[in-house]
Amino acid sequence: MSIRTLLASSGMIAVIGLGYGMWSIISPGEERRREMVKNLPEYSSQTMDETRKRTALVMQTLKEASECNENLSRGVGGK
Template sequence: MSSMRTLLNSCGLLAVLGVGYGMWSMISPGEERRKELIKNLPESNPVRMEETRKRNALVMQALKEAAETNDNIARGLGGPAK
């Protein structure tokens, strides 16, 4: 009886794994869709990539300036608290 239960459990596990793989293969994009998605990524457009680099540089500069100051910038734009 124990071997029969083990066999049924193994078959059930394999069936669940098979159903999961089948569902995954149904929803995953095909090769054409994958190429289209890669083509439309922001990294593929040089102008947009340069804008992203500039924006990242400005954010890093702002973070560096904030780290170097003793003012608590979380309190607002009024300068140091009185």
């Protein structure tokens, strides 16, 4: 193994280690991450209820479309 290869490998390992160290310092801890998720607007009960209703409507529409023999992509009474 040449010295150039050894230095290049050591340099790459050092850069990766430095990147990982900086990432671990900057990224929030698990408790902070959970706190941040709880404060997201998507976590409010009103937003979650609206999302459930919208999902139920979409599923109902898909069910009705799957039971229909017409090609709905061409529009109702398509040509």
